[in-house]
Amino acid sequence: KQEVTQIPAALSVPEGENLVLNCSFTDSAIYNLQWFRQDPGKGLTSLLLIQSSQREQTSGRLNASLDKSSGRSTLYIAASQPGDSATYLCAVRGNTNAGKSTFGDGTTLTVKP
Amino acid sequence: DGGITQSPKYLFRKEGQNVTLSCEQNLNHDAMYWYRQDPGQGLRLIYYSQIVNDFQKGDIAEGYSVSREKKESFPLTVTSAQKNPTAFYLCASSPRQGGDTEAFFGQGTRLTVV
Numbered sequence: 001k002q003e004v005t006q007i008p009a010a011l012s013v014p015e016g017e018n019l020v021l022n023c024s025f026t027d028s029a030i031y032n033l034q035w036f037r038q039d040p041g042k043g044l045t046s047l048l049l050i051q052s053s054q055r056e057q058t059s060g061r062l063n064a065s066l067d068k069s070s071g072r073s074t075l076y077i078a079a080s081q082p083g084d085s086a087t088y089l090c091a092v093r094g095n096t097n098a099g100k101s102t103f104g105d106g107t108t109l110t111v112k113p
Numbered sequence: 114d115g116g117i118t119q120s121p122k123y124l125f126r127k128e129g130q131n132v133t134l135s136c137e138q139n140l141n142h143d144a145m146y147w148y149r150q151d152p153g154q155g156l157r158l159i160y161y162s163q164i165v166n167d168f169q170k171g172d173i174a175e176g177y178s179v180s181r182e183k184k185e186s187f188p189l190t191v192t193s194a195q196k197n198p199t200a201f202y203l204c205a206s207s208p209r210q211g212g213d214t215e216a217f218f219g220q221g222t223r224l225t226v227v
Binding site: 004006009032034036041042043044045046049089091100101103104105106 | 119146156161201205214215219220223
């Protein structure tokens with residue numbers, strides 16, 4: 001059974017700092033890995049989708065990497081801003097078990113002005 | 114303006130009552146999903162549907178029921194058999210089940226037992 005772990009559970013940084021969020025998974029048989037942002041009481045907004053054949057994806061100040069063999073993904077946020085404060089979730093879609101997605105518990109990021 | 118619409122945003126349920134959460138999408142997606150989120154936790158899959166008139170149990174289906182009579186609609190009923198229904202419920206869709214497809218989410222329904 002796929003298990004997804006996100007470390008740290010919470011992170012607080014000053015504005016302007018570069019930071020890395022981590023996601024690890026136990027089963028490397030995946031279709032893709034998706035990073036989401038969730039604001040309090042809201043739904044999930046997709047940030048980046050990495051296919052199993054890809055190593056990284058970039059969007060603006062965000063860069064996500066995928067190392068399938070070691071079961072790890074990182075989300076790099078450059079020059080953090082207070083508006084980046086949110087919970088970040090990673091989800092792994094497996095290529096077994098009907099392709100269902102398994103979510104981590106998220107990392108709650110606070111960027112202080 | 115395409116997307117997923119969940120209603121209501123807030124829902125209160127009395128003990129022993131069934132309630133139904135609505136999820137509608139106009140993205141022409143085949144696959145739809147219902148997730149439950151508890152405070153400080155990730156999402157857990159309740160039910161999913163790959164095509165109309167077909168759906169499958171997820172990891173925590175007990176106490177819930179769904180239907181998929183139309184491609185764009187996937188309502189979730191929280192029955193009285195669900196002993197701890199207070200949670201945040203999220204609906205999602207994707208072009209098809211599995212594969213290299215991206216999932217899109219609604220804004221959620223917060224259900225509280227009173």
